[in-house]
Amino acid sequence: MSSKNIGIKDVATAAGVSVTTVSHVLNEVPHARVSPETRNKVRSAAEQLGYGPNRLAQALRRQRTGILGVVIEDVATTPHTGRIILGADDAAKARGYNLMVINTSSSASLESREADVKALLDRRVDGILYAPACLRNVELPGIAAGVPAVLVNGVAEGATVPAVMPDEASGARAAVQALLEAGHTRIGFVKATGDAPSASRRFQGFLAALAEAGLDGGAAPVESGAAGVQGGYEAGRRILAPEDRADLPTALFCHNDLMAMGAYRAAAELGLAIPGDLSIVGFGDQDLIATSLQPSLTTVAPPYYGMAAWAAGQLIDAVEGTVGPASTAQAPTLLDCTLVRRDSVAVPRP
Amino acid sequence: MSSKNIGIKDVATAAGVSVTTVSHVLNEVPHARVSPETRNKVRSAAEQLGYGPNRLAQALRRQRTGILGVVIEDVATTPHTGRIILGADDAAKARGYNLMVINTSSSASLESREADVKALLDRRVDGILYAPACLRNVELPGIAAGVPAVLVNGVAEGATVPAVMPDEASGARAAVQALLEAGHTRIGFVKATGDAPSASRRFQGFLAALAEAGLDGGAAPVESGAAGVQGGYEAGRRILAPEDRADLPTALFCHNDLMAMGAYRAAAELGLAIPGDLSIVGFGDQDLIATSLQPSLTTVAPPYYGMAAWAAGQLIDAVEGTVGPASTAQAPTLLDCTLVRRDSVAVPRP
DNA sequence: TTGAAAGCGCTAACAG
DNA sequence: CTGTTAGCGCTTTCAA
Numbered sequence: 178m179s180s181k182n183i184g185i186k187d188v189a190t191a192a193g194v195s196v197t198t199v200s201h202v203l204n205e206v207p208h209a210r211v212s213p214e215t216r217n218k219v220r221s222a223a224e225q226l227g228y229g230p231n232r233l234a235q236a237l238r239r240q241r242t243g244i245l246g247v248v249i250e251d252v253a254t255t256p257h258t259g260r261i262i263l264g265a266d267d268a269a270k271a272r273g274y275n276l277m278v279i280n281t282s283s284s285a286s287l288e289s290r291e292a293d294v295k296a297l298l299d300r301r302v303d304g305i306l307y308a309p310a311c312l313r314n315v316e317l318p319g320i321a322a323g324v325p326a327v328l329v330n331g332v333a334e335g336a337t338v339p340a341v342m343p344d345e346a347s348g349a350r351a352a353v354q355a356l357l358e359a360g361h362t363r364i365g366f367v368k369a370t371g372d373a374p375s376a377s378r379r380f381q382g383f384l385a386a387l388a389e390a391g392l393d394g395g396a397a398p399v400e401s402g403a404a405g406v407q408g409g410y411e412a413g414r415r416i417l418a419p420e421d422r423a424d425l426p427t428a429l430f431c432h433n434d435l436m437a438m439g440a441y442r443a444a445a446e447l448g449l450a451i452p453g454d455l456s457i458v459g460f461g462d463q464d465l466i467a468t469s470l471q472p473s474l475t476t477v478a479p480p481y482y483g484m485a486a487w488a489a490g491q492l493i494d495a496v497e498g499t500v501g502p503a504s505t506a507q508a509p510t511l512l513d514c515t516l517v518r519r520d521s522v523a524v525p526r527p
Numbered sequence: 528m529s530s531k532n533i534g535i536k537d538v539a540t541a542a543g544v545s546v547t548t549v550s551h552v553l554n555e556v557p558h559a560r561v562s563p564e565t566r567n568k569v570r571s572a573a574e575q576l577g578y579g580p581n582r583l584a585q586a587l588r589r590q591r592t593g594i595l596g597v598v599i600e601d602v603a604t605t606p607h608t609g610r611i612i613l614g615a616d617d618a619a620k621a622r623g624y625n626l627m628v629i630n631t632s633s634s635a636s637l638e639s640r641e642a643d644v645k646a647l648l649d650r651r652v653d654g655i656l657y658a659p660a661c662l663r664n665v666e667l668p669g670i671a672a673g674v675p676a677v678l679v680n681g682v683a684e685g686a687t688v689p690a691v692m693p694d695e696a697s698g699a700r701a702a703v704q705a706l707l708e709a710g711h712t713r714i715g716f717v718k719a720t721g722d723a724p725s726a727s728r729r730f731q732g733f734l735a736a737l738a739e740a741g742l743d744g745g746a747a748p749v750e751s752g753a754a755g756v757q758g759g760y761e762a763g764r765r766i767l768a769p770e771d772r773a774d775l776p777t778a779l780f781c782h783n784d785l786m787a788m789g790a791y792r793a794a795a796e797l798g799l800a801i802p803g804d805l806s807i808v809g810f811g812d813q814d815l816i817a818t819s820l821q822p823s824l825t826t827v828a829p830p831y832y833g834m835a836a837w838a839a840g841q842l843i844d845a846v847e848g849t850v851g852p853a854s855t856a857q858a859p860t861l862l863d864c865t866l867v868r869r870d871s872v873a874v875p876r877p
Numbered sequence: 878t879t880g881a882a883a884g885c886g887c888t889a890a891c892a893g
Numbered sequence: 894c895t896g897t898t899a900g901c902g903c904t905t906t907c908a909a
Contacts, residue, residue, distance in 0.1 A: 184886055195896045200888060210894055229649045233587050234886035237901045242583065244627070244650075253613040253832070256815060263603040266630045275646060277594070278628040280616045296625060299579045300594075406819045438819055445795075465606060465815045469756045469788055482603070534902055545880045550904060560878055584902035587885045 183226045192222035199223070203230070236301065243274050245492055246297035246324075248290075250283040250310040256463055257481045261308050261329060264485030272493050277302055283310040298324065304492030306485065307331075307338075313373075325495035327488040330481070332509050340509040341487050343479035345375060345460075348514025349382025349430070350389075352458040352477050355516055356428045357390050360524045361456060365398040365416045365426035367409055367436050376404075376432060379460060383430055398426050402436065409439025417447050417455070427525035428456040434466045434476055437521075441470055452523035462517055472520035480512040487512065533576045542572035549573070553580070586651065593624050595842055596647035596674075598640075600633040600660040606813055607831045611658050611679060614835030622843050627652055633660040641668040648674065654842030656835065657681075657688075663723075675845035677838040680831070682859050690859040691837050693829035695725060695810075698864025699732025699780070700739075702808040702827050705866055706778045707740050710874045711806060714747060715766045715776035717786050719754040726754075726782060729810060733780055748776050752786065759789025767797050767805070777875035778806040784816045784826055787871075791820055802873035812867055822870035830862040837862065 185203075189196045194215060202211055202219045222228075236242040247265055252258050266276055277300060281293040297305060304324055309315045309331035317326075317333045328340035356364050366383050369376040384394040400415040402408025409431060416426060417440075431437040437459035441451060449455045451472055459467065462478035487510070535553075539546045544565060551559035552569045561569075572578075586592040597615055602608050616626055627650060631643040647655060654674055659665045659681035667676075667683045678690035706714050716733045719726040734744040750765040752758025759781060766776065781787035787809035791801060799805045801822060809817065812828035837860070 185888095186886080196887080197889085197896060197898095198894090201895090204888080206889090212894065215894080229645065231587075231651065231886050232649045233583060233592065233651050234901090235888075237581075237583050237587055237903090238886080238888045240901070247628075249612075252616070253609040254814075255609065258612075259603040259605065259608050262599075262608075262628060263630050266602070266628070270629075270646075275650060276628050278597075278612060278616070278626050279620075280613050295579065296620075299582045300625060301581065301583050406821065410821075435819060442821065463815055464604075465813055466819065469785060469816065471756065471760075471792060535904095536902080546903080547880055547882095547905080548878090551879090554904080556905090562878065565878085581902050584885090585904075587887090588902080588904045590885070 183228050184231065185228070187226055188219065188223045188228050191226060192218045194219060241496065242301050242303055244277050244300065244302045245269050245274050245489055246294075246300070246302035246305040247276050247278045248281050248293060248297070248305060248307045249278065250281055250308065252278075252280040255308075255310050256465075257330075257479075258308070260481035261485040264482035264487075265306055265489040267482075268486040268489035269493070274303070274489070274493060303496040306488050306492060308485070325492050327491050328509075329484045329488045330479075339491065341484040342509045342511055343484070343514050344511035345378040345479070345514065346382035346385065347511075348460065348477040348479065348516075349379040350386040351514065351516045352430050352460065352475075353383055353386035354390075355475070355518070355522060356430065356456060356458060357386065359428075359456065359522055361426075361428040362392060362525075363397075363424070363426040364392075364428045364430060365400070367412045367416065367429055367431040367440055368399055368401040369404040369408070369432040369436065370401045371404070373404075379432055398424070402439070404433060405435050406439040406442075409433075409436025410443050411439070412436065413440035413443030414447070417443055417449060426455075428458070428522070430458050430460075432460060434459040434461040434463045434474060437474055437476070438466055438470060452521050454526060456522040456525070458516075458522060467517070467519065470521070475519045475522045476517055477514045478517050479514050483512050533578050534581065535578075537576055538569065538573045538578050541576060542568040544569060591846065592651050592653055594627050594650065594652045595619055595624050595839055596644075596650070596652035596655040597626050597628045598631050598643060598647070598655060598657045599628065600631055600658065602628075602630040605658075605660050606815075607680075607829075608658070610831035611835040614832035615656055615839040617832075618836040618839035619843070624653070624839070624843060637668060644668045653846040656838050656842060658835070675842050677841050678859075679834050679838045680829075689841065691834040692859045692861055693834070693864050694861035695728040695829075695864065696732035696735065697861075698810065698827040698829065698866075699729040700736040701864065701866045702780050702810065702825075703733055703736035704740075705825070705868070705872060706780065706806060706808060707736065709778075709806065709872055711776075711778040712742060712875075713774070713776040714742075714778045714780060716747060716749045717759055717762045717766065717779055717781040717790055718749055718751040719758070719782040719786065720751045721754070723754075729782055748774070752789070754783060755785050756789040756792075759786025760793050761789070762786070763790035763793030764797070767793055767799060776805075778808070778872070780808050780810075782810060784809040784811040784813045784824060787824055787826070788816055788820060802871050804876060806872040806875070808866075808872060817867070817869065820871070825869045825871045826867055827864045828867050829864050833862050 185196050185199050189199045202216045279293050281290045305326040308329045315331045326338050332340045387394040398416045400412035402412035459474050459476035462476045467474040467476050535546050535549050539549045552566045629643050631640045655676040658679045665681045676688050682690045737744040748766045750762035752762035794805050809824050809826035812826045817824040817826050
């Protein structure tokens, strides 16, 4: 149906006007004064011919492609790439842009990642959205070449590029607050070992929420494990089977959904029903996991969609000059996580 | 580092030759006879200036963009999009192509999906890879406009477009064979309700494998449930708690990983250890699920990566005229599934 | 063996 | 109010 061979020229002759006029009306050029009749003639001619602009030629002429490059590390193994692409695509589409997506390997050499970026640059993308595999400090391939770039879910080494990240501390706080609101006062934390920033940010949020409620965070049961199902199971067992059963927490906040899954198993083995005997909140909103668990898991959802949409918006603003270099904020922008309430939280047993 | 403002012209003056010559050597034009010295001059000049071709201008001139359009239905909620993008990207990159990815909604009107395709067509993509949300009969938006298209993991209504699909029957057969090899003879099937083609194809594979082994498929315990965790649980309970305990199967093949997850729970409740008392094989290889279960789940992996790579290759072949319209095969191409062996299968108790 | 020149389809001065 | 024209950066006849 669309375009194929008819160009602006064909529309022009069909409408009996010049190409200029066609270009003017089709692009709604501000200062071009064209009579309404002519406008209609052009419009209907274009319609009838099924004209679609050749975005390639447009881009060449305007020095702007309307394409955003999206570099995704390990696209196949990162569970949230879909949400990032969707967020970026929605934001892009809304402003007439499209996405050129390219995979890159987080483990590959910097040169190889540089080549991936170069491919995008040769295509003259208007901006680049870089999505690291995990929230970490990225050694960013030289995006020098004058196109704006934004980092989604990570920070750049040396903060050379604006970045968006989830506000994990506030997300963790929201999770704990939900537990507090349900009436829990003895809340345990299943922590991830290692010094990943995420681990401590979520823990800080946990402590902050407790402190705000006038509870002693220092007394809360906290155990660590590897950031997976097994680690969650082990940490969960340690918390749930203490020397003194009276100390048993009535709720657990887990570093991530996988660890929450492990905690479920620990609880099951110890004869604790969820949420009857024990409420659990996770972090990450890996839907497959969260909705498959029984009961389904209440968890904190990082704003992948929102971060990507924000990033795409920033890029477009920068391209279109809507905003100056002020956007090159030094500190990463933090976006709120949202608590997804499912069935793993209930009021504690009296 | 890359390109920016230097064009072929700059390289030409720097090398003291004409643009024609530069174009000839940089593109390694077959019939162009250029002296080796000139070649070197050009090459080094290009290198020094950090020249990169403007793919836009190239495309306009050559009438070929080197871009493959990838339309993905519900990109955010389809667990395998990552693998599809990776497969297509690897295949594309290998031949100098890139991917323009656009999300579309499987539930939206045909017009809205048509608009998404049109955006790609306006960009003059060389081919379109369409990936439906699930393996179903797709009402494909008119891709008439002369660009080749391939359907990945679905079939087109009226078979207007070549398609690739997983060979589910053979995948199911491989799963059951693994169970047979381990020594199982009483194998149950956890089926998905509904008349989805997948459900019956996997069931057919199950029966075929049994028949090949000389076993009576008709006598095998088969129960159905909704294609999720709960359905798997319910069907699992029915199979595992029969009137006559002697009939208990020693292994279960499940329609998908989610149902397998439900079967795990059913087994646990009935005091059956996996894989000691009961072996289980799933289908789908949703890594988050399969690797998170305890024990990790042996499952059949559909060739998402391979299908996308195959599709991209087909498109490029078609574009480059390597292949005639012969590729417009009527029957969908079937690609083998692979069995991913993990820890949920063992030899049966004697 | 190399170069001049004509476009690919479109936009944006600049004239009328 | 509308039309002429010169490119955007590159490829590709055709001539030298």
